[in-house]
């Protein structure tokens with residue numbers, strides 16, 4: 001198993017994060033976000049490292065990862081794209097946009113593209129209903145989409 005550890009910048013961020021919490025366990029979610037930012041998904045090596053670092057059993061960490069949609073226990077891609085298909089976005093075409101994106105790029109939901117560029121994920125409400133229909137590309141919101149503008153935004157990604 002290839003070992004994971006935080007890079008120098010993230011080691012500092014990790015230490016800084018811990019100062020915000022009374023006990024180390026409470027820092028788990030932000031630490032997982034930090035690890036996912038660095039590694040793009042929370043692989044068994046990442047979980048093993050965090051478990052050792054924070055003294056939290058791997059099984060507990062895996063429970064948290066599997067509970068939340070924003071944590072990935074499988075490989076993603078350079079660009080993680082979350083497309084909202086909840087009620088408000090659906091009223092404005094969110095489901096069609098999600099399906100249209102998958103069809104256009106010939107992808108499956110939650111499976112990375114072969115070139116490692118795109119990972120498309122159907123999501124429940126992203127908390128930005130005023131921008132419906134919307135999606136989040138690497139945590140940046142894009143709203144008032146049509147299928148055409150959504151595809152254009154994804155085509156120009158690195």
Ligand code: FES
Pocket residue numbers: 084085086087088089090124125126127128129130132134
């Ligand atoms: S329903 Fe799509 S952001 Fe709320």
